[in-house]
Every structure is written in structure tokens, then in C-alpha cells.
Amino acid sequence: MRIGLLTTSFPRHAGDVAGAFVLDYARSLTARGHAVEVLAPEPLDRPEPLHAANITVNWVPYVRPRGLARAFHGAGFPDNAMRSPFAWLGAAFPAAAVIRGRTQRDRWDAVVSHWAFPMAFAGRALAGHRPHLTVFHSSELTALERSPAPRALARAVFHSASTFQFVSEHLAERFAALLPPALAPNLRGRSFVQPMPVPALLPVERETARANLGLDRPTVLSMGRLVPMKRIDLLLRAAAALGPAPVDVLVAGDGPEREALERLANELGVSARFVGVLRGDAKRDALAAADAFVSLSTTAEEGRTEGQSVTLLEAVGAGLPVVTTDAGGVRDLFWHGGHLSVVDPTVADVARAIRLALSARVTRDAAHAASARTNAAYGFDAHGAAVEARLHAAP
Structure with missing residues (x-):
């Protein structure tokens, strides 16, 4: 199939975290022999060419002058909108995507739209008789719930797509709760739950990985965008509460909170290393070298929550x-087994759980088994096969 993929976020260069999982989504489809044509909003800065087999990226202008294109990249639209009123000019992108897509859709066999509200409407305008799969992440569902007419808009989204992909079960439940009683029972048959694909990482010996990163003490790893809802500040305070026990905190990721978090670590006297975005071998080494993984996302002020964290899936897959x-x-993830501690977001509870996690001993066999389970459920092949099956079965 040749698939048109509409998205409000897509990486502009190697190492860009904005929309990186959408690129992995596309790669999970090309790995199964499909071709993907991406329509994404033109960023403020000129993007680098993407060198990926069977993936074509069309950067769609949606505002002029280009210096006003501040809606979708960097920290993402919700955070950008709180920082700059110019971000709201991004409301023009779905219409711009439809205009561009009309010149290309004749060669498409199916349409996939990411961030169902509002991109499902653009997907419907372009799909015609073709299958249209729309993907719910998280932020768009919060926007639906907080809109002036959530039920009417949810009904419109429901009628805009052939099938729906939710990255977690709780998102499917929240969307179903917005639908009229007559429609809600039909959602289950037209939807599936599948997180974004988890890239396979080649195995590496723990001691080799620790040497590559220069680690010689117990290490707690966190990965993700450095934004308030990720609560890296809570991790640093919990690390400080561990007392004199020598623990290193490895923070992988970037974002608007980085400088403030680095200052906080210094003020607390925490041994923290901020290493930026890790990909490929560097991410593999971090997961192999760490003794525990901490992910403390909470609900943002505007009600936004995580959908399903790919980095959390990667950590579970590494056996951490x-x-x-x-x-x-x-x-x-409860079915997955392993050492998964769910805590209240308080310094005392997080510190206590970190102590227990650092005392756990994960064998090599257990780590390999966790990797196999994760790849079977969430790897590129599993994800690509699930999406492919839904597109083929769509009316």
C-alpha cells in the first residue's frame, strides 16, 4: 500500500524528539513493504532531508511569514500555546494539509491521521473511499474533553474515520465516555489499542555499557522531554532524599525545563548528568547500564496526561x-511482569521505591525474556502488522 500520513509533529532533523515516534510509526509500515507519504507542518527552521527508504516528507506551509510558524515543534503545541499566542496560528494547518493532500491523494491506498482531534477531519476530507485510520495519543483527547462541545465534537471524530488506534486502554475508555450511548458500543469493533512501536536495541554487556558512559555507581535513569508534566524535579528531590548513599541520576532528553532542572540538581547536591537526547547505541548503553528507571509523569495543569510512554516500554523491555x-x-503494562513499582508522586514514596528498585537484581536471562516479550507485543513488526490488518479490514 501507499499510505498518506497526516501529522502535526514530525522530526526536523536527526535526534529531534518532536514526533520521533511518528517517524517510527512510518518505519514500522515501510518495514512491511508499504510506502508512506508524510504531510507535516512546515517548521520555523529549515528541516534536514530525511534519508529513509519509502518515506517521503512534505513540509506544508500553513502561515506566512514563516517566522510565525511556532505552533508544533520544540515543546509541542500544548506547551507552545501557553508560551506564545502565535502558536494558535497552527489552527490553519489541517486546512493547509487538505489543500496539499488533494494533489497527492490519487496515489494513496489509505490514510492515517495522527492526533485525531483535529487531524481526523483532514483525514476524512482526503480519504474519500479509502480506509482512514486515526490515532489518539493523549493531548487531543484532553482538548476534546475541555472543548465547549465535547460530545458533539467526539461524535464528529467518530464519523470521520474507518478505524481508531489508541496508544493505551484508558484513552479508549475516555473517548468512549464522550460518545452518545448509541455509538459507544460500536467503538470497540472499530478500534484497537497499540502503543507507538518500540525500536529494537541490539544487546550489549552491562559492564561495557557502563564503561562507555563512565558510570561506576548505582545509576537511576530517566528519559523523555524535559517539560513540567514529566516531573524530573520530583526525581531529583527524591534522589536528594536518599541521603548519603552515592547514586547517579542520568537524565536523557531535552526541553524547556533543562536549565532550571540543572540548577535544581546543583542546589540539592544531587549527582545528576543531563546528557540530552539519546538514540541508537547511546540509548542502548543507557538502558543496559542503569540499575533502575524512573518515570514520574503526572497530569498537567490543563488536564493533559501521558498516552503510553515509549521510553517506559523500552525500560520494561530492557528488564530494568x-x-x-x-x-x-x-x-x-501490569501483564508484563518484572519489577514495576507504581507510587504516589511524593518525595518520600518515590525515594522509598528507588531504594527497593536499586536493591533488585535482574539476571541476564530475565532481561532477555523481558526484551522478547516487549518486542513481540510492541516491536516494529507487531505494530506494523496491527496497523496493516486494520487498514485491510476497514470498510
Whole structure:
């Protein structure tokens, strides 16, 4: 199939975290022999060419002058909108995507739209008789719930797509709750739950990975965008509460909170290393070298939560003891087994859970088994096959 993929976020260059999982989504489809044509909003800065087989990226202008294109990249639209009123000019992108897509859709066999509200409407305008799959992440569902007419808009989204992909079960439940009683029962048959694909990482010996990163003490790892809802500040305060025990905190990721978090670590006297975005071998080394993984996402002020954290799935797949909060799709992982501690977002509870996680001993066999389970459920092939099956079965 040749698939048109509409998205409000897509990486502009190697290492860009904005929409990186959408690129992985596309790669999970090209790995199964499909071709993907991406329509994404033109960023403020000129993007680098993407060198990926069977993936074509069309950067769609939606505002002029280009210096006003501040809606979708960097920290993402919700955070950008709180920082700059110019971000709201991004409301023009769905219409711009439809205008561009009309010149290309004749060669498409199916349409996939990411961030169902509002991109499902653009997908419907372009799909015609073709299958149209729309993907719910999280932020768009919060926007629906907080809109002036949530039920009417949810009904419109429901009628805009052939099938629906939710990255976690709780998102499917929240969307179903917005639908009229006559429609809600039909959602289950037209939807499926599948997180964003988890890239396979080649195995590496723990001691080799620790040497590559220069680690010689117990290490707690966190990965993700450095924004308030990720609560890296809580991790640093919990690390400080561990007392004199020598623990290193490895913070992988970038975002608007980085400088403030680095200052906080210094003020607390925490041994923290902020290493920026890790990909490929560097991410593999961090997961292999760490003794525990901490993910403390909470509900943002405007009600936004995690959908399903890919980094959390990667940590579970590495066999790491995980300390996390009951946010987003965490409950979907209970079947996985392993050392998963769900805590209240308080310094005392997080510090206590980190102590227990650092005392856990994960054998090589257990780590390999966790990797196999994760790849079977969430890897590129599993994800690509699930999406492919839904597109083929769509009316």
C-alpha cells in the first residue's frame, strides 16, 4: 500500500524528539513493504532531508511569514500555546494539509491521521473511499474533553474515520465516555489499542555499557522531554532524599525545563548528568547500564496526561526495575511482569521505591525474556502488522 500520513509533529532533523515516534510509526509500515507519504507542518527552521527508504516528507506551509510558524515543534503545541499566542496560528494547518493532500491523494491506498482531534477531519476530507485510520495519543483527547462541545465534537471524530488506534486502554475508555450511548458500543469493533512501536536495541554487556558512559555507581535513569508534566524535579528531590548513599541520576532528553532542572540538581547536591537526547547505541548503553528507571509523569495543569510512554516500554523491555506513577497507560503494562513499582508522586514514596528498585537484581536471562516479550507485543513488526490488518479490514 501507499499510505498518506497526516501529522502535526514530525522530526526536523536527526535526534529531534518532536514526533520521533511518528517517524517510527512510518518505519514500522515501510518495514512491511508499504510506502508512506508524510504531510507535516512546515517548521520555523529549515528541516534536514530525511534519508529513509519509502518515506517521503512534505513540509506544508500553513502561515506566512514563516517566522510565525511556532505552533508544533520544540515543546509541542500544548506547551507552545501557553508560551506564545502565535502558536494558535497552527489552527490553519489541517486546512493547509487538505489543500496539499488533494494533489497527492490519487496515489494513496489509505490514510492515517495522527492526533485525531483535529487531524481526523483532514483525514476524512482526503480519504474519500479509502480506509482512514486515526490515532489518539493523549493531548487531543484532553482538548476534546475541555472543548465547549465535547460530545458533539467526539461524535464528529467518530464519523470521520474507518478505524481508531489508541496508544493505551484508558484513552479508549475516555473517548468512549464522550460518545452518545448509541455509538459507544460500536467503538470497540472499530478500534484497537497499540502503543507507538518500540525500536529494537541490539544487546550489549552491562559492564561495557557502563564503561562507555563512565558510570561506576548505582545509576537511576530517566528519559523523555524535559517539560513540567514529566516531573524530573520530583526525581531529583527524591534522589536528594536518599541521603548519603552515592547514586547517579542520568537524565536523557531535552526541553524547556533543562536549565532550571540543572540548577535544581546543583542546589540539592544531587549527582545528576543531563546528557540530552539519546538514540541508537547511546540509548542502548543507557538502558543496559542503569540499575533502575524512573518515570514520574503526572497530569498537567490543563488536564493533559501521558498516552503510553515509549521510553517506559523500552525500560520494561530492557528488564530494568521501574518506578512510575499511575498515569497514562501504566496499567496496560501490569501483564508484563518484572519489577514495576507504581507510587504516589511524593518525595518520600518515590525515594522509598528507588531504594527497593536499586536493591533488585535482574539476571541476564530475565532481561532477555523481558526484551522478547516487549518486542513481540510492541516491536516494529507487531505494530506494523496491527496497523496493516486494520487498514485491510476497514470498510
